[in-house]
Amino acid sequence: MKINPLQKYLRKGTLPHFYCAGCGAGQVLHYFVQAAHELNLDFDKLVGIGGVGCTARIPVFMNVEALHGIHGRTLPWATGIKLHNPELKVVVFAGDGDAASIGGNHLIHACRRNLDVTMIVVNNLTFGMTGGQVAPTTPKAAVSTTTPFGNEEQPFDLCKLAIAAGATFVSRWNTSRSTQAVRAIKKALQHRGFSLVEIVCQCPTQFGRAAIGSGDPIKLLDWIEECSITEQEAKKLPEQEAAKKFVLGNFVEKQGPIFEGTSVYRQMEDK
Amino acid sequence: MEKKRGRVLTGTHFMLGNYAAVEGALAAGCDFFAGYPITPANEVSERMAERMPEVGGKFLQGEDELCSIYAVTGASLAGAKAMTATASAGYNYMQEGIEYAVSGEIPCVILDVQRVRGENFATQADIMQARWGAAGDHEMIVLAPSSVQELFDQTVRAFNLAEKYRMPVVVLSETTIALMREKLVIPEPGAIEIINRKRPEGPPGEFVPFKAGPNDVPALPKFGEGYRILHSINPHDEWGGIQWDPDVFEKMVDRILGKVTAHRDDIVQTEGFFLDDAKTVLIAYGSESRPALGAVKEARANGIKVGLLKLVTVWPVPDKEIRAVAEKADKVLAVEMNVGRYAYEIERIGCDASKVVRVTKNRGLVHTTQEIYQAIEEATR
Numbered sequence: 001m002k003i004n005p006l007q008k009y010l011r012k013g014t015l016p017h018f019y020c021a022g023c024g025a026g027q028v029l030h031y032f033v034q035a036a037h038e039l040n041l042d043f044d045k046l047v048g049i050g051g052v053g054c055t056a057r058i059p060v061f062m063n064v065e066a067l068h069g070i071h072g073r074t075l076p077w078a079t080g081i082k083l084h085n086p087e088l089k090v091v092v093f094a095g096d097g098d099a100a101s102i103g104g105n106h107l108i109h110a111c112r113r114n115l116d117v118t119m120i121v122v123n124n125l126t127f128g129m130t131g132g133q134v135a136p137t138t139p140k141a142a143v144s145t146t147t148p149f150g151n152e153e154q155p156f157d158l159c160k161l162a163i164a165a166g167a168t169f170v171s172r173w174n175t176s177r178s179t180q181a182v183r184a185i186k187k188a189l190q191h192r193g194f195s196l197v198e199i200v201c202q203c204p205t206q207f208g209r210a211a212i213g214s215g216d217p218i219k220l221l222d223w224i225e226e227c228s229i230t231e232q233e234a235k236k237l238p239e240q241e242a243a244k245k246f247v248l249g250n251f252v253e254k255q256g257p258i259f260e261g262t263s264v265y266r267q268m269e270d271k
Numbered sequence: 272m273e274k275k276r277g278r279v280l281t282g283t284h285f286m287l288g289n290y291a292a293v294e295g296a297l298a299a300g301c302d303f304f305a306g307y308p309i310t311p312a313n314e315v316s317e318r319m320a321e322r323m324p325e326v327g328g329k330f331l332q333g334e335d336e337l338c339s340i341y342a343v344t345g346a347s348l349a350g351a352k353a354m355t356a357t358a359s360a361g362y363n364y365m366q367e368g369i370e371y372a373v374s375g376e377i378p379c380v381i382l383d384v385q386r387v388r389g390e391n392f393a394t395q396a397d398i399m400q401a402r403w404g405a406a407g408d409h410e411m412i413v414l415a416p417s418s419v420q421e422l423f424d425q426t427v428r429a430f431n432l433a434e435k436y437r438m439p440v441v442v443l444s445e446t447t448i449a450l451m452r453e454k455l456v457i458p459e460p461g462a463i464e465i466i467n468r469k470r471p472e473g474p475p476g477e478f479v480p481f482k483a484g485p486n487d488v489p490a491l492p493k494f495g496e497g498y499r500i501l502h503s504i505n506p507h508d509e510w511g512g513i514q515w516d517p518d519v520f521e522k523m524v525d526r527i528l529g530k531v532t533a534h535r536d537d538i539v540q541t542e543g544f545f546l547d548d549a550k551t552v553l554i555a556y557g558s559e560s561r562p563a564l565g566a567v568k569e570a571r572a573n574g575i576k577v578g579l580l581k582l583v584t585v586w587p588v589p590d591k592e593i594r595a596v597a598e599k600a601d602k603v604l605a606v607e608m609n610v611g612r613y614a615y616e617i618e619r620i621g622c623d624a625s626k627v628v629r630v631t632k633n634r635g636l637v638h639t640t641q642e643i644y645q646a647i648e649e650a651t652r
Contacts, residue, residue: 011501013512044497047349060501060513065494067348068513069504070371076338080345080353081494083329084303088349088495109334261329262320 009033009043011063019054022217024175024201028122029058031178031199032091035185047081047090049074051103053129054203055095055122072102075110078117083261089189092119096137097127100156104136107158111165113259114193120185121158121196124203125211132206139244142211157243162196163252169195170252175202176225177248184250193258200224200246278326279460288449289314289356291419292382292442293322295426296354298463301380302328303351305339307361311391311446312384315356336361340368344377348502350493352430356382359397360389363404369439370405374504376481376489376527378433378468380426382442384449392635393446395557395608401441402586408524410531412538413441413586415557419453425583431466432538436530437488443585445608447558447637475499482509486529531587540583541592545571549578551651552596553630554617555606556582558637563606566643570651577647585613590620597621602650606630608637 010033019025036046048059052071059066065088067077074092082090099107099121110117126144127133134144134151137158141150162170169191171184181199188195202208208220224246231249234242279298286294293315296304304319306312316332323330329346333339336357343353357365362383372379383401387394401413412432416425422444429440471478471490475497483489492498501511506520531538544564546552555563560581570577580596582589597603597617603626605614611629618624630646632638 011499013510043499045495047494060503063499065499066501066503067345068501069375070341070367073337073341073368073371076333076341077345079331079333079338080303080305080342080347080351081349083331083342084346084349084351084353085493085495105334106338109338261331262324 006030006033006037009036009063010061014061017061018057020205022202022204023054024124024203025054025058025122027175027178028055028120028199028201029061031181032058032120032185033062035182035189038182039186039189041089041189045088047088049077049090049092051094051098053095053097053127054124055093056098058093058122059091072098072106074098074103075106075115075117075119079110079115082115082117086116086260090117091189092117094119094121095128096121096123096125096135096158100136100158108161108165111162111167111194111196114166114168114256116193116258118188118191118195118197121198122201123158123198124201124207126203126207128203128206132210139211144210158198159196159251166256167196168193168252168254168256171196171250172198172200172246173248174200174224174228174246176221180248187250187253191253193256200228275325276322279457279463281457281459284455284457285452286419286455287314288419288422288444288451288453289384290318291422291455292356292426292444293318294457295423296380296430297322297326298423298457298460299427299430300352300465300467301354301430302326303343303346303353304328304355305331305333305342305353306356307333307336307339309358309361311386311449312356312358312382315382336364337368340365340381341371343379344368344372344375347377347379348494352378352434354380354382356384358384358386359400362397363400366404366406370407370409371504372439373405373409374407374527375502376437376491377439378437379439380429380433380442381439382426382444384444384446386446387635390635391446393558393608393637394633394635395445395559396633397443398585398607398609399612401443408528410528411441411586412436412438412531412584413443414583415443415585416448416583417558417560417581418448419451419455421583422448423455423457427463431464434468435466435488436534437468437491438530443557445558471498479509480511481507481523483526485526486533487526488530535587538584538587539589539592541589542581542583543596544579544581546578546580546596548576549596550600551575551577551602551604551647552600553577553579553604553606553643553647554582554593555579556585556613559606559608562638562640562643565640566647569640569644570647575647575651577651588616588620593617593621597626600626602626602628604628604630604646604650606638606643609633
């Protein structure tokens, strides 16, 4: 029997995964292990962190040091781990609820500190695990279980938020663009400083049925692709029109000082 | 900047309580601190910011209490001896992370400097929050120092118990002792007992991360040593695998609770004063035990047969010790700087409720010796 070369990166006994048919979270898991494989990442030194929700389960399937189960607190965990042992590679997997809603404050401060951690945000535009409630990323006017008459709030643009807060690598792709997604994750893993890769992801069960009237994953993938434009295309559109789209691209890639924990003596010795 | 100081400041000092807790932490091996500003715990953070770099540790001012408590648990899993400090209103934010540390079996120390609601005056009103604040079935280890010296000693002990039982341990401080300067004697490093967490014996692959006998504590490797453990708050089996099975869940919770209940004799610490022939017994903890002892001595001088049971460990409740004194006594005075909460425990454990007299003060001030003396007089009249 031919065994997938990426299977060695998965934790024994965790498959089959628990995602709904047509969900994109499994794709993101695949993209990550593909990127890690291509970079020959040492899984003994890799810490995978998930909060709560569907995305949060991604590191549970990986054969790494893993933390799971508290909503929104992924980055504080990552901060403590990374400050104590900078040799570890720390990767956070967060849904849009974890990253933009309950953990939003931690996100902006991790960006500001330029913490040397990679955060992969799987943005499925909804609270999937809990039953399709509105998220801070749900498009305006979309129907969800808690916006039965359509969402009246403006959604967050997480990448713009991260850039404004000081993240030094920021990228957004969608699940249909596997090559670009893997490439972005590789760049993020090689980046020194806070790197955020947002992947717009289909949730046919909770988002698709309510928002576009179909639980068919292909239809939802097509809808996401129709709403997606490149950074160059976005520049040609009026700002308000571009804001309604998923703008894809590697937006920021720069170097900056990283935070490793306060040490007055190190600063004194540097002088 | 002065010369770099060592980890253990052996010698005799005249020191602020909050500083003494920091020195206790350092003597116990603390090398990670995270905290968020809150009065009256700020001197802990400030001194930690100065001291951590001196001993090669890390200091973080979190963006909030949640960041602080989770950074502490994260650092602990990476191998640190980690601590945070806060005060009542900040402590309740941390309960979320404390629940995680209990169920994830993560050693760490939380210093709570109790203050009255919205102000920084003295109180013991967190006594029940310290026991019941976190979600889910859990046991807690909570130590209540009564002096600057005990802030040092009990912080050392908190680290030792946290490491030994793989769980969060709370040092329940108070405005009174935290902002008081007193004599502090720090022993030689060799004279301070240090306990470190149990390390796995087998290599990765053979080591079963959450396997332990009933009431026992599993070993804990550091992140990065190749063990690749899944730490989840979700119900998990001995391998750490997320699994819902009523039997697995029940066994897991029972073992975690049993770490405290089965080892209460090791954890509980009390001190008795003039108890042998006491017909009236005062029970007090924290700074309230000081005027209580003063009043007992005065009453003894006047021929009143009264004694004091001082609780150093407040949770798990020192049930045997309370029962032993309460059974022999005609009256039990529960002395507290709140509306009288621990008194319920004394009633539950010790004796019929009619014996128990609540001696409470809930106005931001510690009892005076005179006030407690009056309470003794009234009870023995």
